[in-house]
């Protein structure tokens with residue numbers, strides 16, 4: 133099932149949203165500074181913003197027509213809003229007013245900018261700018277928390293004298309600071325990187341109604357597929373059975389058994405650049421799957437199991453392997469077992485998690501990982517799986533790009 137195709141270019145595209153705050157005038161300079169850093173910028177303004185700075189000013193500095201309305205037949209005939217949402221590698225909103233943040237937190241799409249925020253896969257970065265009382269108001273702080281939890285990156289605000297005469301937190305960061313803050317974002321990108329990611333459990337049938345499986349929900353793998361997609365990777369998600377809605381990625385392949393997952397992965401290896409094995413693949417399958425439901429006539433039933441192929445090890449052993457990231461699910465001696473898997477399966481990174489305990493691991497909302505590589509490791513503490521996936525995706529991008537640089 134093909135859901136959508138991710139961008140395959142190697143550039144950093146920013147849609148810069150301008151909210152109706154007095155600091156909108158500073159964003160003219162922001163466009164210039166982002167362009168100096170190699171970003172291509174398209175500007176979208178709210179109606180309120182156009183009362184403060186003219187679209188023509190932003191058109192002059194960005195070199196492209198400025199979009200202000202969702203219902204503009206002329207503009208929609210060019211790059212329509214869905215194309216613009218797909219074009220974006222980043223959606224940066226500066227200034228982000230209290231009202232805009234509230235609408236974004238509520239998922240309201242009543243103008244072009246808020247519609248784009250819902251329609252795009254690109255990470256959202258917000259540079260808040262408002263009066264200090266508005267910033268401190270519990271409603272704004274709750275909206276901020278909601279947006280943060282969904283993965284928005286909040287840049288600022290700064291403290292100091294405000295246009296309204298107050299002094300306190302709420303000043304938009306300076307254009308130079310914002311442009312600098314976007315630089316590491318660009319370094320974390322995986323734009324167009326062809327990625328295959330396995331997720332969820334496998335089911336190994338015993339007869340037409342029974343199977344052997346494990347407790348994997350698919351949550352960790354789905355969150356990671358989404359986080360890698362947000363960084364621009366073109367992700368094929370190969371998933372075992374899961375009750376969760378699949379994330380929006382380039383391609384989704386549903387499988388049931390380890391052998392089906394093995395075949396689906398190998399069929400996509402020719403041009404794969406990054407392979408991530410989050411799935412809890414059954415190590416063994418029943419030697420025989422009975423054609424009819426097994427009867428309970430024996431007091432003691434002995435099942436014969438046969439080893440499944442090790443998908444991760446096989447991918448890593450290819451002549452020109454992709455960059456490989458494995459997981460290790462351990463109930464004890466996390467580092468010893470994870471490092472043994474790193475060496476034995478010859479993978480680039482291994483993300484180890486403690487399973488079977490009171491927190492984290494299989495079928496939980498939260499998890500913690502320690503990521504090992506030859507000569508190093510990084511601990512990612514207990515947090516929600518989407519947050520953890522974002523941290524891990526950044527780490528993968530860092531190492532992937534490092535490996536790329538070494539190879540060239």
Ligand code: PMT
Nearest residue numbers: 348349350351352409412413442443444459460461494495
């Ligand atoms: O899905 P959730 O409920 O969110 O739970 C997440 C998780 C605990 C399943 C996930 O974080 C995790 O640890 N996934 C790997 C589970 C596992 O099978 O670990 P392992 O140590 O047995 O396997 C090591 C690695 O080899 C894994 O990357 C696994 O995908 C891979 N493998 C294993 C066996 C096999 N036949 N083929 C493989 O590719």
